[in-house]
Every structure is written in structure tokens, then in C-alpha cells.
Amino acid sequence: MNTLSDFLKQSDNEKLAKSIIKIGNVFRINMDETDGITPKPGNDSRNKYFIVLGFDTDGNVYGGVIFNSHINQNLAQNIKDYHMPVEHTKYSFLTHKCFVDCSRLKTAKPDKIMVGQYLGDINEEDLTLIKETVKSSPRETKAHLALFGL
Numbered sequence: 001m002n003t004l005s006d007f008l009k010q011s012d013n014e015k016l017a018k019s020i021i022k023i024g025n026v027f028r029i030n031m032d033e034t035d036g037i038t039p040k041p042g043n044d045s046r047n048k049y050f051i052v053l054g055f056d057t058d059g060n061v062y063g064g065v066i067f068n069s070h071i072n073q074n075l076a077q078n079i080k081d082y083h084m085p086v087e088h089t090k091y092s093f094l095t096h097k098c099f100v101d102c103s104r105l106k107t108a109k110p111d112k113i114m115v116g117q118y119l120g121d122i123n124e125e126d127l128t129l130i131k132e133t134v135k136s137s138p139r140e141t142k143a144h145l146a147l148f149g150l
Helices: 013-020 110-114 124-136 142-147
Strands: 025-032 045-055 062-068 083-086 098-108 117-121
Touching: 025 098, 025 110, 045 098, 045 124, 083 124, 098 110, 098 124
Parallel strands: none
Antiparallel strands: 025 045, 025 117, 045 062, 062 098, 083 098
């Protein structure tokens, strides 16, 4: 599949890319510890499915959540409770049941998303449920949510 950056030049078209990335878009992007992701042993990063939930007022940072194949059983129960199950039959880009980690927003810069792979969109019903779950998470602050328009 093509990446968004395959279609755009780095200069003026970067602004265009920022304007076409929408809430509910799902991208496969490479994330690392600076993004709040713990890579598997021996790796520096991991590819994750990132759902765009909001962006700062300048469009410089996107806030979103990620899909996980499984819930980490080492997490505290109050964090596990904020992992929303999603059936793979609802989305063509999923191959098995997954869990959306709604316990804390992750961030991604536009350049990371532009070199990622656009996979599709989350339907409105799931998007609303994901947003409400993130907003109710004890690991999120009102200020952090407000930064991304949540």
C-alpha cells in the first residue's frame, strides 16, 4: 500500500497533508519509547495501528489511541478496564479481535503519520465510545484532553 508521503512533496504539500488527516483515520505507524510504546526485547520500535482522535490547535501533534492484539496481563486492573474490544469483522484492516487502549492518549507528529500507512476509518459508533472511554480514564487529565480538542 502507498503511504501518504508517497503522494506529497515535503514542502507546501505538508500543509495539505495536515489538512486531510481527519479524526477517526487509522494509520499503521512506527512508534517507539518516545511515543509511549514499549518495544519488544531486541527492538527499538514497533508498528502500531494509531486512531486519530484529535490534534493540537496548530496541527503539529495528533492525539490518539492504539490497537493491541492482547491486553498486557501485567497491567493493573484499572488500566485493563480501559481496553475496548473490537471485532476484526467490523474492519477490513484487522485480522483478529483486538483491543483499543483507551487508558491514555498517545501522540504522533504529522511527519510520522505521513510516512505511515493509511488503513481506513473507525465507524462513528466506535469512535464515540473510544472518545468517551478515553475521557473517563483516570490516567488522563482535562488539560491533556483539551490540548487535542477532547
